[in-house]
Amino acid sequence: MAAGNPILQIDNITLAFGGVTALNGISFDVAEGEICAVIGPNGAGKSSMLNVISGVYVPQTGRVVFREQDCTRKRPRQIAQLGMARTFQNIALFQGMTVLENILTGRCMKIRSTWIEQGLNIGRARREEVENRRAVEEVIEFLHLQGIRKTPVGKLPYGLQKRVELARALVAEPIMLLQDEPMTGMNLEEKKDMSCFALEINREFGTTIVLIEHDMSVVMDISDHVVVLDYGAKIGDGTPDEIKNNRDVIDAYLGVTH
Amino acid sequence: MIYRETGTFITSYIEDRKLFPIPFDKWAMALFMLFMVFVIPFIASDYWLAAHLIPILAYGTAALGLNLLTGMTGQLSLGTAGFMCFGAFFTFNIMLRSPEWMNLPLALMLAGTVTGVIGIIFGLPSIRIKGFYLLVSTLAAQYFALWFFRSYPYFLNYATATVTLPDHHFDLFGIGETFDVDMASFEAKYLLSLGIVTALALFAKNLMRSATGRNFMAVRDMDIAASVIGIPVIRTKMLAFFVSCFYCGVGGALFCYAYLQVLGIRTFEMNRSFEILFMVIIGGLGSIAGSFYGTILVYEFPILFSWAGDYIFKGAFDTAVVDNVAKIMYGILIIALLIREPGGLAALWATAKQKLRTWPFPH
Amino acid sequence: MDFDWVFFIEIFVGGLMSGIMYSLVAIGFVLIYKSSGIFNFAQGTMLLFAALTFVKLTEGGVSFWVALPVSMGTMVVFGILVERFMMRPLANQSLLSLFMATVGLAILIEGFSQYMWDSAIHGLQLANFLDLALLDPVNMTIFVVDYVEWLDILISKFDIFATIVAGTMILILAVFFQKTRTGMSLRAVSDDHLAAMAVGIPLSRVWALVWAVTGIIALIAGLLWAERVSVSFTLVEAVLKALPVILIGGLTSIPGAIVGGLIIGVGEKMGEIYLGDLIGVQGIETWFSYFIALVFLLFRPSGLFGLKIIERV
Ligand SMILES: Nc1ncnc2c1ncn2[C@@H]1O[C@H](COP(=O)(O)OP(=O)(O)O)[C@@H](O)[C@H]1O
Ligand SMILES: [Mg+2]
Numbered sequence: 001m002a003a004g005n006p007i008l009q010i011d012n013i014t015l016a017f018g019g020v021t022a023l024n025g026i027s028f029d030v031a032e033g034e035i036c037a038v039i040g041p042n043g044a045g046k047s048s049m050l051n052v053i054s055g056v057y058v059p060q061t062g063r064v065v066f067r068e069q070d071c072t073r074k075r076p077r078q079i080a081q082l083g084m085a086r087t088f089q090n091i092a093l094f095q096g097m098t099v100l101e102n103i104l105t106g107r108c109m110k111i112r113s114t115w116i117e118q119g120l121n122i123g124r125a126r127r128e129e130v131e132n133r134r135a136v137e138e139v140i141e142f143l144h145l146q147g148i149r150k151t152p153v154g155k156l157p158y159g160l161q162k163r164v165e166l167a168r169a170l171v172a173e174p175i176m177l178l179q180d181e182p183m184t185g186m187n188l189e190e191k192k193d194m195s196c197f198a199l200e201i202n203r204e205f206g207t208t209i210v211l212i213e214h215d216m217s218v219v220m221d222i223s224d225h226v227v228v229l230d231y232g233a234k235i236g237d238g239t240p241d242e243i244k245n246n247r248d249v250i251d252a253y254l255g256v257t258h
Numbered sequence: 259m260i261y262r263e264t265g266t267f268i269t270s271y272i273e274d275r276k277l278f279p280i281p282f283d284k285w286a287m288a289l290f291m292l293f294m295v296f297v298i299p300f301i302a303s304d305y306w307l308a309a310h311l312i313p314i315l316a317y318g319t320a321a322l323g324l325n326l327l328t329g330m331t332g333q334l335s336l337g338t339a340g341f342m343c344f345g346a347f348f349t350f351n352i353m354l355r356s357p358e359w360m361n362l363p364l365a366l367m368l369a370g371t372v373t374g375v376i377g378i379i380f381g382l383p384s385i386r387i388k389g390f391y392l393l394v395s396t397l398a399a400q401y402f403a404l405w406f407f408r409s410y411p412y413f414l415n416y417a418t419a420t421v422t423l424p425d426h427h428f429d430l431f432g433i434g435e436t437f438d439v440d441m442a443s444f445e446a447k448y449l450l451s452l453g454i455v456t457a458l459a460l461f462a463k464n465l466m467r468s469a470t471g472r473n474f475m476a477v478r479d480m481d482i483a484a485s486v487i488g489i490p491v492i493r494t495k496m497l498a499f500f501v502s503c504f505y506c507g508v509g510g511a512l513f514c515y516a517y518l519q520v521l522g523i524r525t526f527e528m529n530r531s532f533e534i535l536f537m538v539i540i541g542g543l544g545s546i547a548g549s550f551y552g553t554i555l556v557y558e559f560p561i562l563f564s565w566a567g568d569y570i571f572k573g574a575f576d577t578a579v580v581d582n583v584a585k586i587m588y589g590i591l592i593i594a595l596l597i598r599e600p601g602g603l604a605a606l607w608a609t610a611k612q613k614l615r616t617w618p619f620p621h
Numbered sequence: 622m623d624f625d626w627v628f629f630i631e632i633f634v635g636g637l638m639s640g641i642m643y644s645l646v647a648i649g650f651v652l653i654y655k656s657s658g659i660f661n662f663a664q665g666t667m668l669l670f671a672a673l674t675f676v677k678l679t680e681g682g683v684s685f686w687v688a689l690p691v692s693m694g695t696m697v698v699f700g701i702l703v704e705r706f707m708m709r710p711l712a713n714q715s716l717l718s719l720f721m722a723t724v725g726l727a728i729l730i731e732g733f734s735q736y737m738w739d740s741a742i743h744g745l746q747l748a749n750f751l752d753l754a755l756l757d758p759v760n761m762t763i764f765v766v767d768y769v770e771w772l773d774i775l776i777s778k779f780d781i782f783a784t785i786v787a788g789t790m791i792l793i794l795a796v797f798f799q800k801t802r803t804g805m806s807l808r809a810v811s812d813d814h815l816a817a818m819a820v821g822i823p824l825s826r827v828w829a830l831v832w833a834v835t836g837i838i839a840l841i842a843g844l845l846w847a848e849r850v851s852v853s854f855t856l857v858e859a860v861l862k863a864l865p866v867i868l869i870g871g872l873t874s875i876p877g878a879i880v881g882g883l884i885i886g887v888g889e890k891m892g893e894i895y896l897g898d899l900i901g902v903q904g905i906e907t908w909f910s911y912f913i914a915l916v917f918l919l920f921r922p923s924g925l926f927g928l929k930i931i932e933r934v
Contacts (some may be wrong), residue, residue: 017931047934054486056934080488088934092486094479096544097472104469105476109488111469115497118468119461125468126272132469133271172488332717383915386922390660390720391868394918397861398911405907482934528858536728539721582736589729596722597710 004032007176007208008053013062015048022048023059024232030176030225035202035209037219040229041252046212047089049229050178053210054086055079066176081109083175087165087182089212093153099164100149103139106171107132139171143197159190166197177201179211183218191215195222220244228252277463294452299445307444308517309561314553315451316512321537321549322462323505328535329543330466331498332478333384337396338506339530340403343523345373345507346514347413350521353427354415361430366454366511370504377503384495388481400531407523420522423515447516454512458505462546465501474498475544536588540595542602551603555591560584632890638780640886642845645787646863647870647878648794649838654872656807656831657708659719663727665860667836670734671696672843677738696836704829712824731857783845790841794834795875807831865914871927880925888913 006029015023022045030036038046051057053064055076064071071079085106093102110132113125140146143163148156153164162182169177179198183191195218201207213219219226219240226243228236236242236249243249278284302311324338348369353360380399384392407413415421425442428450433441440446465471473494476484485491514521533556541552560580567575575583599605646664653661674695678688703726711722798804807827866885870877892913893906923929 051934056482056486057931076482076485077488077490080486086486088483090934092480092483092934094476094483096479097475101472101475105472105484105487105489108469108473108476113469115465115470115501118470119465121464121468129275129468130271133275137271168487334717334720383919387915387918388922389716390872391918391922391924394865394868394911394914397864398908398915401908401911405904409902409904482932486934528861532724532728535724539724543717543721579736582732585728585732586736587732589725589727589732592725593707593722593729596714596718596725597707600714600718 004034006030007032007067008210009063009065010049010053011063011065013049013052013059013064015045015052015057015059021232023052023229025062026229026232026234027062028227028234028237030208030210033202033206033208034224035198035211035222036225036227037223038210038212038227038229039214039216039219043231044229045232046229047180050086050180050210050212053079054084054178080172084178085169085172085174085176086178087162087169087180089180089184091158091161091165093161093165093168095154096152098150098152099145099156100136102153102164103136103145103167103171104132106168107135109172110135135173136167136171139167142170142200143167159186162186162194163197166194170201173205174207176208176210179209181212181214183213183215191218198222275467277467291456295449299448302448304444307448310558312444312448312451313513313517314550314557315448315455316509316517317534317537317557318509318550318553319455319458319512320506320509320534321541321553322459322546323502323507323509324534325538325541325543325546325549326462326474326505327498327502329538329545329548330471330478331474331495331502333381333495333498334390334393335396335502336393336528336531336535337380337399337403338534339510339526339528340396340400341373341377341503341506342510342513342530343403343407343526344376344503345369345510346521346526347407348372348507349511349515350415350421350423351413362427362450362515363430363454366508369511370508373507373510374500374504377499377506378496381496381499381503384499385492400528404523404526414521414523419524420520422520427515451512451516454508458508459546459550462501462505466546470494470497536592539592540588540602542604543600545602545604547607548602548604551607555603556588559587632894633887635780636887636890637883638784638886639890640866640883641784641787641791641879642842642882643863643866643886644879644882645790645838645842645845646860647867647882648791648875649835649842650863650867651870651872651875651878652794652831652835652838654867657719657828658716659708659723660716660872661835662720662723663730664835664839664863665857666727666730666734667696667699667839668843668846668860669857670699670730670843671836671840672847673734673738675840675844676847692840693837696840697833700831700833700836701829703832704825708828708832709825727857779848783848786841786845790838791875791879794838798875803827803830862910865910867924869914869917869924871921871924874924874926877924877926884917885910885913 008030010026010028010030013023013026014021026045026049038049040046048057052059053066053071055071055074055078058073062072066079066084067082069082071082094105097105111128113123113128117123117125140149143166145160145163145167148160153161156164166179166182169179182198183194186194198209198211199222202209211223223240226236226238226240227234228243228246228249230252235252236246238246273279278287298311299307320338320342323341324335327333327335345366346369349362349365352365352368353362356365376399380395383395387395411417428442428446429435430441433439466474473484473489476487476489477491477494477498481491484494510526514525518525537552537556538549539552540555541550542548563583564575564577564580567580595602599609601608646668649664649667650661653659653664671692675688675692678691679685683691707722707726711719714722798807807830862885863882866881867878868881869884870879870881889906889910892909893904896909897903897905917925921927921929
């Protein structure tokens with residue numbers, strides 16, 4: 001997909017936990033409509049990066065600009081309202097709810113009716129419930145989740161849970177989607193499904209995607225842009241081809257010491 | 259073609275969201291309600307109304323309130339009786355100090371609302387304080403309520419210990435005088451409680467199957483993920499405190515007005531908070547019907563047990579023994595349920611129904 | 622207006638002493654929380670159970686020297702039973718479920734101990750006992766004579782004794798955790814259950830041990846508290862008072878429990894006397910400690926010494 005203007009700008013982000021510097025002066029841009037992969041060894045700070053972008057962590061320095069708005073100090077909910085949705089490395093589904101209910105929570109920002117209308121089950125509240133259900137059904141169909149609507153999410157196998165989580169993010173109709181290791185722990189078949197989904201989401205809805213992934217063949221296949229982190233620093237940023245030939249990246253991955 | 263398809267979709271979604279998807283359940287419920295409204299008041303003796311049905315309705319309301327907060331939204335509370343206390347005292351004072359046109363249902367709603375606001379105040383710390391740490395706040399509510407009404411006898415109309423609630427508080431729009439019916443009879447009190455409890459339970463049920471209910475559960479299950487999705491976590495918590503305390507307040511008022519007939523502070527000691535917590539755990543955290551199952555079990559067990567003592571063992575048990583055996587039983591039941599079926603009686607009942615549905619050919 | 626310093630110090634010292642008593646109860650909570658993440662709501666009824674066992678034994682004519690080890694043994698057996706029949710089957714459940722289970726345990730113990738030993742209010746004149754049993758059997762003056770005077774300040778002798786005992790207990794526990802093998806393995810368990818199991822620390826044995834130790838703490842705390850509030854349900858409520866202590870200290874920290882106890886002990890007394898006067902109402906001590914705790918928690922949501930955790934996702 002053709003890359004447009006930067007929709008997300010990361011500018012000199014530093015984040016530390018006590019003594020551990022998880023991110024050290026990271027800057028990069030994500031262009032509108034692209035699939036950007038963030039790679040790097042374990043503990044490199046990839047998840048921390050996504051957490052900063054989605055407002056879960058507040059960085060010590062630097063700026064995050066999303067759709068021309070400074071999001072650095074915004075609450076996660078405000079950032080979500082700007083059109084950001086995400087999935088988590090360790091599945092963060094609501095364990096006490098069914099698949100359907102979990103995905104419906106993704107529609108929470110579309111709700112206009114008040115709790116009193118909902119409690120009385122009148123007018124707007126009823127209509128919204130049906131509208132949201134229709135949106136959810138579309139996503140369920142798109143991700144092939146039809147058979148398990150009423151299943152409690154805790155009872156599902158890992159791969160399906162990841163897919164439900166993706167559904168919950170998608171149903172919010174995000175402009176940008178962040179995925180933290182969507183394919184880790186999956187078999188080849190499931191990985192192929194997941195990367196197809198990413199591509200389709202990107203092509204059909206024009207959603208910009210930032211994803212963290214370890215499998216280099218998947219990364220090279222689907223991404224337009226790759227950012228490489230190592231020990232909290234950025235060591236590579238470019239097209240997959242550029243990254244393939246980047247000395248620092250090769251060293252980091254092969255563990256060469258200078 | 260497309261139009262028709264969407265059409266069928268809409269009906270099927272509505273169908274899917276029905277309160278009673280199985281027709282049999284719907285009819286059973288309708289019959290049950292008809293029975294409760296039109297038959298019970300005529301066949302039940304005053305004893306049955308006053309010592310069984312009315313207290314169960316009053317307790318059930320408070321249990322439902324606690325369940326909305328702890329079971330649905332995951333905010334622990336040990337202040338239930340404190341909130342009931344607020345509700346009961348406010349209702350009394352509204353009735354006492356308002357002009358003629360005030361009536362009990364309206365006063366209950368007003369008192370519930372004020373209690374809800376107090377609930378929000380004591381819930382505010384939940385913005386920063388999580389989990390067990392929040393117990394401090396609800397315990398503060400419990401002890402603050404007791405202290406407050408003890409320190410300001412104005413709210414008890416300067417009575418010592420208790421006031422008897424006057425009969426004229428029960429009159430509705432002068433019906434009692436005009437038609438010469440006793441609005442303070444047990445039948446009337448029962449019907450009033452039943453009406454209010456049914457309305458509140460239905461409201462809760464609707465709330466729980468809509469966006470607000472899902473927000474409650476999302477906050478309970480994982481509040482970080484909830485906020486990332488765009489759920490207003492703080493507003494959701496405050497709403498949970500408001501609704502929960504509204505229910506507890508109304509429950510407390512019913513407890514005094516319909517059940518005890520007197521208002522006093524000692525009704526709402528710490529023990530009551532625990533009693534209601536047991537009801538909720540046993541009935542099933544997060545289940546509306548479960549709140550009532552738990553209430554019935556916890557309320558009726560000591561009565562049944564002492565009845566058994568009287569009739570089978572010829573008065574073998576004194577009240578202390580009954581009390582202690584009941585406590586032992588609740589304790590064992592709670593632990594056993596948590597080990598075997600954390601969903602409580604409600605989940606047991608659901609499983610049983612499922613078995614019944616596939617009977618006699620379970621797959 | 623002349624500020625009455627002697628009175629002030631008297632209250633302050635009294636507050637400190639009840640603070641240490643709170644700390645002793647709080648340590649019981651912290652032990653179990655640290656080793657299993659459970660907020661043990663049954664701590665209060667464990668106090669009641671232990672104290673009742675002791676009282677009943679002595680009322681039945683058993684001497685102090687027999688009653689004490691027998692009650693201790695009872696609490697150890699109790700700890701093992703709790704581990705076997707509650708902790709182990711519940712091991713994989715959510716913390717909320719585990720908390721609820723301890724609420725169940727609390728009511729179970731309460732019913733049981735009152736069923737076995739009636740629910741009358743028992744006085745426990747531990748002071749008499751101590752004089753009779755160990756120190757001064759002839760004159761009975763060491764504890765029974767109530768106060769010592771020091772710089773014009775009256776301090777209850779029993780309070781001094783209780784403070785010393787509680788302080789010693791706290792010290793012993795601290796040493797136990799820092800220096801002994803068992804204590805260290807306990808800390809390892811609290812840090813990471815899976816890792817502890819991986820290096821071969823038997824979880825269930827550690828848990829049984831923790832519950833047994835907590836039982837013994839409950840016995841000693843129960844006996845000391847009983848002197849003030851008598852042996853009855855009030856003992857359970859007294860323990861609810863210890864709750865703000867643990868929360869101020871942070872659920873995971875023994876020093877926290879101590880500091881928290883002192884803050885609440887002093888704060889409660891000061892609040893009752895000075896703030897109560899100021900706003901002209903009585904009895905605010907019933908809720909004042911919770912408000913102190915709330916104020917602290919608003920600034921430090923996981924307590925003074927609790928681990929500040931940024932949740933990971
Ligand atoms: N909430 C947190 N508290 C403390 N340290 C953290 C937290 N989140 C991440 N870290 C630390 O930051 C570093 C980067 O972690 P992370 O972003 O999860 O790496 P990656 O996702 O690339 O594997 C690690 O050293 C990790 O221990
Ligand atoms: Mg990661």
